[in-house]
Amino acid sequence: GQNIDQPTEMTATEGAIVQINCTYQTSGFNGLFWYQQHAGEAPTFLSYNVLDGLEEKGRFSSFLSRSKGYSYLLLKELQMKDSASYLCAVREGDYKLSFGAGTTVTVRA
Amino acid sequence: GAVVSQHPSWVICKSGTSVKIECRSLDFQATTMFWYRQFPKQSLMLMATSNEGSKATYEQGVEKDKFLINHASLTLSTLTVTSAHPEDSSFYICSALQGETEQYFGPGTRLTVT
Numbered sequence: 777g778q779n780i781d782q783p784t785e786m787t788a789t790e791g792a793i794v795q796i797n798c799t800y801q802t803s804g805f806n807g808l809f810w811y812q813q814h815a816g817e818a819p820t821f822l823s824y825n826v827l828d829g830l831e832e833k834g835r836f837s838s839f840l841s842r843s844k845g846y847s848y849l850l851l852k853e854l855q856m857k858d859s860a861s862y863l864c865a866v867r868e869g870d871y872k873l874s875f876g877a878g879t880t881v882t883v884r885a
Numbered sequence: 886g887a888v889v890s891q892h893p894s895w896v897i898c899k900s901g902t903s904v905k906i907e908c909r910s911l912d913f914q915a916t917t918m919f920w921y922r923q924f925p926k927q928s929l930m931l932m933a934t935s936n937e938g939s940k941a942t943y944e945q946g947v948e949k950d951k952f953l954i955n956h957a958s959l960t961l962s963t964l965t966v967t968s969a970h971p972e973d974s975s976f977y978i979c980s981a982l983q984g985e986t987e988q989y990f991g992p993g994t995r996l997t998v999t
Contacts, residue, residue, distance in 0.1 A: 807986070818978050818990035819929070863928060871917065871982055875928040 780876035782864050787882045788854055796849045796879045798864035807867040810838050810849045813878065814860045822862075823849065851881070859883045887913050889981045891991035898969055898998055905965045906994045908979030914959035915981035919988065920952075923976040935962040969998045 779801045788794040800808070807826040811819035825831055825840035825847060837850040851858055864876040888911040898904050908918055916937045921929040933954055934942040941954035953965040962981075966973055974997050980988040 811990075816976075816993070816995070818993045820990070821987060824986065871985070871988070872931065872934070873919075873988060874931070877928045 780864055780866055780874060782862075782876040782879045784877070785880045785882070787884060790854055790856060790883055790885050792854050794851045794854060794881060796851070796862050796864075796881070798847045798849070798876055800845050800847070800864070800866050800876075802845075802866050802868055802874070804868040805842065805866065806869060808838075808840055808847050809865040809867065809873065810836075810847075811863040811865060812860050813863055819863055854883045856883050856885065887981070887983050887987075887989040889979065889989045889991040891977075891979055891994050893994060894992060895995040896997070898996070900970055900998055901968055903965055903967045904969055904996060905963055906977055906979075906996075908962045908964070908981070908991050910960045910981040910983075910989070913981070913983050915962075915983065916959060917982040918956060918962040919980045919982070920954065920962075920964050921978045921980070923978060923993075929978060932964075937962075966996065969996070971998045974998045 782798045809824050810822040812822050813819040823838035825838050830839045835852045840847045859882050861878040861880050863878045865873045867873050890909045892907045918935040920932045922932050923929050931944050932947045935954045935956040937956045943949045956962040976993050978993045980990045
């Protein structure tokens, strides 16, 4: 089984930086994903980490520490369109994904 | 990039009727597709893994006789909610596995059972 925890809500100002933490407990860890989901829409892929360290992709970066069961998603230079839910998902085995409850990020002007 | 479509995007049905939702991978073949359910303000819960040419694998607590899955081709999986009840009202999302790593999600289907 797995237990994936992330904060429920976060608020930040346009242009600022926000860090969304995710902790997990799982057997058979085989990668961690971050997705963005706008209300009423399907999730879209943001990042994937399977080895420890930081993966940078434009304004978004994701970090993984497997020994600590910990990841974070860093959003820089926040824009209003970044207001969405951010889902942490852990892959177990070949391809099964288990999702956290999601963190709703609200960007204020 | 890989595109996955779902049809319909929303549907309203009466209690006791059945509803079929289609999931298609438009520009790639997907041996494996997944069906998720998402209730308001909750995360995605995997319902079942759909494998082309074989029976679906259901997650614990998901009734296979109620949620019928057919993965008849490499680009199409269908989910049929049989004898729908109001508690089945939810957002149903499919995804298709491309390669070994990435799941591409469909736009979702909003089901309302009255």
